[in-house]
Amino acid sequence: MLFRFDEIPSTQDVLKEYYRNRTAVFGDAAIAETQTCGRGRYGHRFHSPRGRGIYVSILLPYRDTDRMTIRAAAVLLTVIGEVTGLSADVKWVNDVFLDGRKIAGILAEAIVDEQGHPGAVVLGVGINLTEPPGGYSGDIQDVAGALFSSARQADLSEQAIAMVKKSLTGALLEKLTEMGSTEESPEEIALYRSRLINPSEVPPGILD
16 A cells, blocks of 8 residues: 655654554555655754645565665666656665765654564665755755756756656555565666665675
8 A cells, every 4th residue: 555645754653653653564655745854864853835846655575774775775766767768877785876966865764562572674765856936945955966966857848748757656666565575686786786875884795
């Protein structure tokens, strides 16, 4: 099931709540037009302006969250290439870059039971699709970007961008759902490694 929201604090948090009260099962996802408290790793805020991005989380069976992050990044690189023809890069461990700007982030969070045993992972992906009017501000203005920069956006109609958003969302959810029932492949790791912009920061042996 896909839970759709206009505005919500965090797609991550709502899926955690739905898992705990048994409203959601593996493969269910939450998507929002805007998040008021979107976040990335270490609690960093993920700016989620209305109508400017794809903000989605999916509930999957528990696996190591770092490995899930790597696989999700490979999925995102693949989907971006297939839908838009653009070749994005990845910065260890969870940030996706295009033209030197961060356009997407990934957050994998384990859900534990009362005994502290992990039972599920909520995997969130946030993609900056188009830039907000006037660009990004504050502490993210020097690093944040969008899949369709102002220059690319000028060549596309609103209808075309809406179609890309729909295609990206559908392909992303399909491939992330598959992750819940498949093991990581050498192709995923090879793609991730080939697009790394900071290979020296990867812990030794983790991508072997």
